[in-house]
Amino acid sequence: MNGKLGERVVRKDAFDKATGKAQYVADIRAKDMHYGIVVRSPHHAAKILKIESDSALAVDGVVAVLTSEDIPGEITYGALIQDQPALAHKVVRHIGEPVAVVVAKTKRAAQKAKTLIEVTYEPLPSIQDPVEALEEGAPKVQSGGNLITEYHICDGNLETGFAEADVIIEDKFRVQRISPGYLEPESSLAEYKEDGSLKVWVSSQEPFEDQHTIARVLGIDIEKVHVKSAVIGGAFGGKEDPELQVLAALCAWKCNANVQMVNTRYESFVGHPKRHPAQFQYRVGVQRKSGKIVALEATAYVDTGAYASYGPAVAGILTETMAGAYHIPNVKVDTYVALTNSPLSGAMRGFGAPQSHFAIESLIDVIADKIGMDPLMVREKNILKPGNKLFTKVPLDETALALPICIEKSKEARERLSGIQAPPGKIAGVGMALAMQSMGLGAKIIDTSSHRLEWLPDGRVRIYLGAPDLGQGLATAAEQMAAEALEMPYESIETVFVDTNLTPNGGVTCASRMTYMTGNAVIRAAEKMKKDLLDDAARLLDVDIQSLEYRDGEVLKNDGTRIAVGEITSRLAEEGKAIIEESSFTFPYPEEKTPDHLPIGMPHVMFVFAANVARVEVDLDLGTVEVTHLSTVNDVGKVINRLGVEGQIEGGAATGLGYALYEDVALKDNGQWVDSFTEYLLATTKDMPEIESTVLEIPEASGPFGVKGVGEIVLVPTAPAIANAVFNATGVRVNQLPISPEAILEGIALKKY
Amino acid sequence: MQKLSITLTLNGENVTVDCVANQTLLDVLRDELGLTGVKDACGGEGECGACTVIMNGKAVNSCMVFAGQADGAEIETIEGLAKGNDLHILQKAFMETGAIQCGFCTPGAIMSAKALLDHNPDPSEGEIKEALSGNLCRCTGYKKMIAAVQLAARGGKADER
Numbered sequence: 001m002n003g004k005l006g007e008r009v010v011r012k013d014a015f016d017k018a019t020g021k022a023q024y025v026a027d028i029r030a031k032d033m034h035y036g037i038v039v040r041s042p043h044h045a046a047k048i049l050k051i052e053s054d055s056a057l058a059v060d061g062v063v064a065v066l067t068s069e070d071i072p073g074e075i076t077y078g079a080l081i082q083d084q085p086a087l088a089h090k091v092v093r094h095i096g097e098p099v100a101v102v103v104a105k106t107k108r109a110a111q112k113a114k115t116l117i118e119v120t121y122e123p124l125p126s127i128q129d130p131v132e133a134l135e136e137g138a139p140k141v142q143s144g145g146n147l148i149t150e151y152h153i154c155d156g157n158l159e160t161g162f163a164e165a166d167v168i169i170e171d172k173f174r175v176q177r178i179s180p181g182y183l184e185p186e187s188s189l190a191e192y193k194e195d196g197s198l199k200v201w202v203s204s205q206e207p208f209e210d211q212h213t214i215a216r217v218l219g220i221d222i223e224k225v226h227v228k229s230a231v232i233g234g235a236f237g238g239k240e241d242p243e244l245q246v247l248a249a250l251c252a253w254k255c256n257a258n259v260q261m262v263n264t265r266y267e268s269f270v271g272h273p274k275r276h277p278a279q280f281q282y283r284v285g286v287q288r289k290s291g292k293i294v295a296l297e298a299t300a301y302v303d304t305g306a307y308a309s310y311g312p313a314v315a316g317i318l319t320e321t322m323a324g325a326y327h328i329p330n331v332k333v334d335t336y337v338a339l340t341n342s343p344l345s346g347a348m349r350g351f352g353a354p355q356s357h358f359a360i361e362s363l364i365d366v367i368a369d370k371i372g373m374d375p376l377m378v379r380e381k382n383i384l385k386p387g388n389k390l391f392t393k394v395p396l397d398e399t400a401l402a403l404p405i406c407i408e409k410s411k412e413a414r415e416r417l418s419g420i421q422a423p424p425g426k427i428a429g430v431g432m433a434l435a436m437q438s439m440g441l442g443a444k445i446i447d448t449s450s451h452r453l454e455w456l457p458d459g460r461v462r463i464y465l466g467a468p469d470l471g472q473g474l475a476t477a478a479e480q481m482a483a484e485a486l487e488m489p490y491e492s493i494e495t496v497f498v499d500t501n502l503t504p505n506g507g508v509t510c511a512s513r514m515t516y517m518t519g520n521a522v523i524r525a526a527e528k529m530k531k532d533l534l535d536d537a538a539r540l541l542d543v544d545i546q547s548l549e550y551r552d553g554e555v556l557k558n559d560g561t562r563i564a565v566g567e568i569t570s571r572l573a574e575e576g577k578a579i580i581e582e583s584s585f586t587f588p589y590p591e592e593k594t595p596d597h598l599p600i601g602m603p604h605v606m607f608v609f610a611a612n613v614a615r616v617e618v619d620l621d622l623g624t625v626e627v628t629h630l631s632t633v634n635d636v637g638k639v640i641n642r643l644g645v646e647g648q649i650e651g652g653a654a655t656g657l658g659y660a661l662y663e664d665v666a667l668k669d670n671g672q673w674v675d676s677f678t679e680y681l682l683a684t685t686k687d688m689p690e691i692e693s694t695v696l697e698i699p700e701a702s703g704p705f706g707v708k709g710v711g712e713i714v715l716v717p718t719a720p721a722i723a724n725a726v727f728n729a730t731g732v733r734v735n736q737l738p739i740s741p742e743a744i745l746e747g748i749a750l751k752k753y
Numbered sequence: 754m755q756k757l758s759i760t761l762t763l764n765g766e767n768v769t770v771d772c773v774a775n776q777t778l779l780d781v782l783r784d785e786l787g788l789t790g791v792k793d794a795c796g797g798e799g800e801c802g803a804c805t806v807i808m809n810g811k812a813v814n815s816c817m818v819f820a821g822q823a824d825g826a827e828i829e830t831i832e833g834l835a836k837g838n839d840l841h842i843l844q845k846a847f848m849e850t851g852a853i854q855c856g857f858c859t860p861g862a863i864m865s866a867k868a869l870l871d872h873n874p875d876p877s878e879g880e881i882k883e884a885l886s887g888n889l890c891r892c893t894g895y896k897k898m899i900a901a902v903q904l905a906a907r908g909g910k911a912d913e914r
Contacts, residue, residue, distance in 0.1 A: 014848040017856030018840065020790015020831035024857065027789035107784070108773075181891045183794040183803055183857040233794075233857030234891050264796030471855025471892055643851030643897075650894030651854065677800035677889065685882040685895045 003490020008643040011476040025187040025230040030258035036251040037110040039100040041092035044126035044341040052118040061109030073219025084307035093306035096270025126341035130303035133338040141339035149312040149337040151319045155391035161295025161330025165285025173280040173359035174736040177665040184233020187262040188245040190252035197224040206508035214249040228499045235470040237347035269675040273346025277303045280359040291381040295330040302337045309346035318352030324360035325436040326382040331391035361433035361720030392603040393595040402635035406611035413613040413631035426617040429729025435716035438604030439513045440587045447587040449517035450504035453525040454580045457573035459566025466506020473644040481519040485526035488553040512709030519704025525583035532579045608713045610634045612721035623741030627689040635696040637708030654683040656718020759824040764833025772820045779804045779815040790831040802888035805861035812868035831860035846905040854892035862888040866902045
């Protein structure tokens with residue numbers, strides 16, 4: 001039977017995607033469809049003095065120009081803090097902020113009208129650095145202070161810890177702003193219905209939240225807002241923010257029209273959230289002989305841009321992972337999240353962990369160099385073990401056994417890769433990094449995921465999947481798990497994608513936990529389905545229920561006869577009945593694992609682990625780095641679709657490599673952000689190394705079939721592994737991402753003199 | 754803006770379409786002819802390869818071709834590859850190897866691969882990487898895409914080397 005757990009399974013939507021039939025939002029055509037185009041701020045900060053739209057409105061086909069004055073409900077929204085205006089109100093706070101939307105009957109009319117809208121601004125002083133933003137006298141981004149969140153966590157006694165150390169190391173690290181970089185730009189189509197309701201097509205990680213946000217901004221009941229997921233062209237965290245669906249809904253509502261909105265890539269760069277840039281200062285105390293890290297003090301400054309988005313939550317995981325996967329007895333970490341006049345920073349794959357891991361995993365190699373110990377040995381001596389507590393006081397369970405295996409496999413990979421000679425003119429180096437990534441939204445945040453199963457008259461089963469498949473293959477995993485739970489072939493399961501009118505609320509697809517959540521809910525629903533089936537079968541066959549059992553996807557009578565499920569469900573259909581069961585699963589935060597001294601959203605209590613070993617070749621004349629090999633170890637709990645897991649690992653490697661070497665939404669000398677794929681370099685076929693993957697399957701007790709998660713961890717160790725490999729090759733430590741040829745050449749030059 | 758009428762041999766059929774002079778081939782295919790398998794991911798800047806079609810035997814970014822330049826040309830898009838449910842070998846290979854995740858870059862990548870195999874049925878790994886180097890993908894890390902092209906080049910048979 002195809003589709004068994006752990007096999008390489010071909011996803012069912014692959015046919016439509018391979019033939020061009022798959023309908024993403026921008027491919028859907030509504031009747032008499034209008035087009036909305038956003039006018040965005042060209043300033044980092046400015047007062048809006050006047051918006052002149054008469055000449056735009058005079059263009060043939062233009063229906064409306066909407067500004068914040070046209071918003072019927074709340075102007076602002078936000079996942080954690082409602083501070084982000086749907087359209088800028090009196091001021092703009094970053095380049096790319098939406099100021100107005102023009103709605104027209106044709107794309108060309110909308111494009112022409114956009115150029116005729118005259119906005120008069122009075123530029124204001126602005127700030128782009130999170131450390132400077134917190135200094136006294138810095139320009140205020142919003143009306144309050146620029147500090148929007150701070151976290152301070154202590155464990156042990158720092159003074160005692162440093163007193164026990166004989167080596168003290170201080171270092172600074174800096175990571176850049178990067179784009180989720182999904183290929184499908186943000187897009188939405190809002191259809192205005194004659195009954196005064198809206199149907200909004202989205203490319204979103206959380207359609208049920210979108211429904212609330214749209215209702216909030218329009219000031220209408222959520223029952224009037226029907227949100228439906230189209231095929232989604234990648235998300236990676238970036239599609240947790242609802243900017244475009246809110247604006248499309250506003251346009252449709254105000255114009256009584258069907259309105260499509262699609263961002264250009266420029267708009268996606270400046271208008272939509274990115275990975276948070278951060279700056280770290282570390283001070284660690286180490287015992288030279290034992291290699292034990294006995295004290296760690298670290299401060300992080302996190303830049304969340306002009307509005308909060310998911311900044312406070314991202315900074316939470318960033319804070320929790322600042323000591324990496326290590327057991328350090330004395331820890332003090334302080335994190336400050338600052339507003340700046342920059343494009344928003346929000347959720348992105350890894351959610352704070354990639355930032356911290358670049359710092360701590362680089363630092364481990366710095367320690368190793370300083371005390372003359374093998375970097376893998378330093379890791380081995382300090383890793384978390386089952387029963388250890390993190391500095392958040394969260395105890396680790398048996399799943400931490402993945403860490404020593406990660407180190408062991410990395411040793412083997414290092415051995416192998418170190419034997420490969422570099423070509424003339426280049427020097428080779430090998431480096432590794434460990435990683436841990438939490439699963440789940442965090443304690444004290446409601447995290448329940450509901451999904452529904454229905455037995456169809458022909459005996460097939462339909463999943464009403466309550467959470468979006470972002471392209472990673474959630475539906476395939478759900479179908480495989482439903483098939484396993486119901487002892488049916490994978491081919492007999494189909495999926496209805498998330499739709500606020502049709503499916504239960506499965507929550508937001510994020511935090512490496514959607515397969516875990518969905519699987520648990522589906523298994524529970526399947527158990528109820530089987531019981532319902534036997535009840536109905538007993539009634540319809542007029543036999544005692546004790547004489548029936550469910551086996552191998554059929555009903556088995558105690559006289560040995562087998563009855564196909566379709567025989568029962570088709571008779572139920574004739575009665576106008578069906579077997580339908582909905583089930584929910586709530587992410588567990590067991591009391592003993594959830595100390596309550598931490599702020600909301602903390603701590604996280606379930607973890608996945610990984611290691612990367614990178615081999616690089618550095619060109620000594622150009623300073624360029626080529627990653628030739630990447631050996632990965634990932635503990636995923638249990639593989640459901642092996643093709644899917646491999647796809648996450650390989651795709652994660654590409655994003656991790658881009659983070660390490662190429663990607664940077666930098667502020668250029670001309671005052672503009674890097675805002676196109678010409679300057680913002682995603683890894684291409686030619687940049688990719690040989691990838692070898694080891695997948696560990698250490699089962700999670702609470703997981704469906706032992707499943708944990710794989711979506712984010714895959715890229716967390718990549719950038720520090722590459723940085724450590726560059727150091728191994730050149731002796732140059734680059735503490736800032738992306739690792740630039742200039743930094744390497746400068747480092748080499750400094751070493752020579 | 755000057756209006757014009759262009760004639761294409763589109764997926765084997767003659768098509769005449771009215772457009773305006775500054776429309777690109779991408780605009781015409783998506784907006785005028787409804788071929789939405791041709792994707793736009795970079796805003797028509799020629800940066801991402803999602804709108805790749807085959808024009809007179811060569812893979813091109815259709816956003817970099819003015820409609821007028823395509824007049825009289827033979828154009829192949831993703832929509833023309835399968836005959837009903839009978840998929841092109843590249844489509845099957847992309848599906849089977851797991852080269853498709855979100856799928857947004859898939860049509861462009863398959864068309865780049867087809868242009869390669871049409872001219873070079875037995876390409877080296879380097880030649881495949883070169884042919885697909887203009888097709889950005891954020892999901893797959895390209896490894897399975899390259900494997901898909903190799904699988905198709907072997908006629909869909911497993912690698913026995």
